[in-house]
Amino acid sequence: MNLSEKNQNIGISVSICLFCYNDEEKKVLTVENKDQPFKGALILPNKALDPNKSLEEICSEILFENIGNSNIYVEQLNAFGKVYRHPNGRIIDISFYGLINLEKDKVILNEDNGAAFTSLESFPEFAFDHNDMIEMALKRIKRRMKYRPLGKNLLPDQFTMNELEGLYASFLTKKFDKRNFRRRILEMNFLREVKKVQRNTRGRKAILYEFDPKKYNNYSKTGF
Amino acid sequence: MNLSEKNQNIGISVSICLFCYNDEEKKVLTVENKDQPFKGALILPNKALDPNKSLEEICSEILFENIGNSNIYVEQLNAFGKVYRHPNGRIIDISFYGLINLEKDKVILNEDNGAAFTSLESFPEFAFDHNDMIEMALKRIKRRMKYRPLGKNLLPDQFTMNELEGLYASFLTKKFDKRNFRRRILEMNFLREVKKVQRNTRGRKAILYEFDPKKYNNYSKTGF
DNA sequence: CCAAAAGTGTTAATCTTACACCCATGA
DNA sequence: TCATGGGTGTAAGATTAACACTTTTGG
Incomplete structure (x- = not known):
């Protein structure tokens, strides 16, 4: 050409x-x-x-x-x-x-x-x-999402497990079992627990998590 | 624009x-x-x-x-x-x-x-x-290949299990265990056994397979 | 008869799924 | 104190991975 x-x-x-x-x-x-x-x-x-x-x-x-x-x-x-x-x-x-x-x-x-x-x-x-x-x-x-984590760009820096689950449910258009979701995500080991203060909300206060940047980025590049 | x-x-x-x-x-x-x-x-x-x-x-x-x-x-x-x-x-x-x-x-x-x-x-x-x-x-x-079958466009109409395995090994750049490969592929159920005449080759004659077009196409569209 | 390639099963380990109740908090 | 949302464990079933020998055939 x-x-x-x-x-x-x-x-x-x-x-x-x-x-x-x-x-x-x-x-x-x-x-x-x-x-x-x-x-x-x-x-x-x-x-x-x-x-x-x-x-x-x-x-x-x-x-x-x-x-x-x-x-x-x-x-x-x-x-x-x-x-x-x-x-x-x-x-x-x-x-x-x-x-x-x-x-x-x-x-x-x-x-x-x-x-x-x-x-x-x-x-x-x-x-x-x-x-x-x-x-x-x-x-x-x-x-x-089946290969790589999702959330860093979409969620605030700190978020609850239920927010992450909601995000996954929304983008994958499927419901999750709370316990299984939590276990699987935590096993992947790219989340860090922060502290226990959550914004004012009814009911029990939730644990806040953040992404471990190194691990998240590794998975982001190479997949699970 | x-x-x-x-x-x-x-x-x-x-x-x-x-x-x-x-x-x-x-x-x-x-x-x-x-x-x-x-x-x-x-x-x-x-x-x-x-x-x-x-x-x-x-x-x-x-x-x-x-x-x-x-x-x-x-x-x-x-x-x-x-x-x-x-x-x-x-x-x-x-x-x-x-x-x-x-x-x-x-x-x-x-x-x-x-x-x-x-x-x-x-x-x-x-x-x-x-x-x-x-x-x-x-x-x-x-x-x-993790979602969908591969082979219909690449292989002749009839082929042996070992040829299919070689193809998968080549495109996925990984070796397979013969027995596990065979089992997994057959379980997916898009192959049909044809007849037992294989072209002249040393050693035992291989079973020939062909793709079941309907099932192959279904998987091809919707994934496993 | 032997070299070459094809074919065959089982077991342990891992992963997935389903499932129900207690906990902490603020109103 | 109660309504709200958060958090937790286990067992059965399914899937995956590792492993070595026998069969058939042509030369």
């Missing part, structure tokens, strides 16, 4: 499925579509690729523009390239997904863009093929 | 890691690079994306041009998009991987392109980032 072949008149956009876990629900960062077609529709934040920037740089820009924080780890999901996926012409979308915690990670939602974290419990409808992207991202996370 | 943003002067290419399993080795389809830079170097077959064709259509064309057969199932691997990955300018490569059997699938290697199946046992060096692509594809296959 040489330079003359480069000018193919195909657009490339980058989009991000950024998930958080809040109020015991999983949510995704959405913006309001500003252009035709589907003006006003719910879409994933996205941006045209700049020839001089890497895919990851564009991700950072998307994040900065919509939540005022670009320091979020993302992974590539898929290139969506159907000929007729975008009514305005041929646009290939390279999508990424990432995870965030709304307390730990500073987030300032860009109101001009209609940026918001939208709950997925009620199956919102997105324009274009953005529903497919979200579905694929959730599948990918689900699969990934 | 509107049409005016489309002309970004970024090239898009599609490339394929097409694996086969032959002579008890895994091999990948390679061609000779015809252009500068790295003229003559070993590369993966690839082609510029045409604005009016889907990614999958381009895959078919690549396959047809290099092995004379476009009827090969491929899956998307990754978009490789580093700014400096290609010395001639900004080219995003969307890579796919697929599996083939050289007896079952008619293959006519395009000699003009230097098309060949190159063994991976000796760790050949490729130009550009094509080594990364192969490595990622092999990792992907490895991971996939």
